Amino acid sequence: MAPPPAYALIATDLDGTLLRGDDTLSERSLAALARVADAGARHLVVTGRPAPRVRPLLDALGTTGLAVCGQGAQVYDAGTGRLLWSVTLDRELAETALGKIEAEVGEVYAAVDQDGVDGLTLIEPGYRMPHPTLPAVRVDRRDDLWRTPISKVLLRHPVLSDDELAAAARGVVGSLATVTMSGPGTVELQPCGITKATGLALAAERLGLGRESALAFGDMPNDIPMFQWAARGVAMANAHPELKAVADEVTLSNEDDGIAVVLERLFA
Structure with missing residues (x-):
């Protein structure tokens, strides 16, 4: 053997x-x-x-x-x-975290991954998918991102680099979410811990x-x-x-x- x-x-x-x-x-x-x-x-x-x-x-x-x-x-x-x-990301906490980030660095563009095996990726106006091959559904306004349970939020900034955006987010988000950087143009908020x-x-x-x-x-x-x-x-x-x-x-x-x-x- x-x-x-x-x-x-x-x-x-x-x-x-x-x-x-x-x-x-x-x-x-x-x-x-x-x-x-x-x-x-x-x-x-x-x-x-x-x-x-x-x-x-x-x-x-x-x-x-x-x-x-x-x-x-x-x-x-x-x-x-x-x-x-x-594990889903509480949508109220996600909104609060996003507000804190924007208060620190100005406007960001957001997307979310919906929970579940058939969940969609929803993107708000101005957000550009880092992977063009991945399907996404554009919504008309940010409030539409929160209509169903989500697993995470994806963020992009029009000027800041990924490292700069991730560092700024970590500095203000605290225990509201975990901040990660998973690829070019991909800074994310996920459930804390x-x-x-x-x-x-x-x-x-x-x-x-x-x-x-x-x-x-x-x-x-x-x-x-x-x-x-x-x-x-x-x-x-x-x-x-x-x-x-x-x-x-x-x-x-x-x-x-x-x-x-x-x-x-x-x-x-």
Whole structure:
């Protein structure tokens, strides 16, 4: 009998990490993940995207198990098409947090991800989707963003950089929400205390796996909690400096199959 793999749980972010810039998976990455499965290890997608925006990618991966979505606020079962766990962001708190941010930095443009497996991404006038391939529904006014339960708020500023907007938001939001930065043009508000590590820990527990067997890949500051939870964290060459600073290793970029390079070495 073959010995168990050193890392029984492989957690990968999607955008800027496993996915190429055109939202596709390379054949080399798919082959490397197949090696992981053949060795008896489990692959978990851990992404900021909500469950409805992840399903086509899970289909491409042939995933029928769990995925962590919505920055850790959702644990989705691809096999049954159900959310096993979901935390919503209180809409009154979200409005209050948004007001505090605008009082600090001026007008921002907002969008929300609705809760649920069929939830939509709603965007107010002026908001531009950072990923043009992801579907969104434009609403006429901000009040329309709050009409149904939401998992998170997405923010953009017409002048400030993502780092500047995230820092300003953290300075005024306090315990109203958790502020994350998950990609270019993507500063987010999510339920207070919820991070990728929250959802990853819950999913791992359901799989009977612990943090000591987890290997995580990512590219942005929102992956820092996941790196802190896992036994080892690998940042992409294109990763944000904050994530590289806490990574155990830096691999090649997402365009150069950085995940595959590491997995081929570990699962030879």
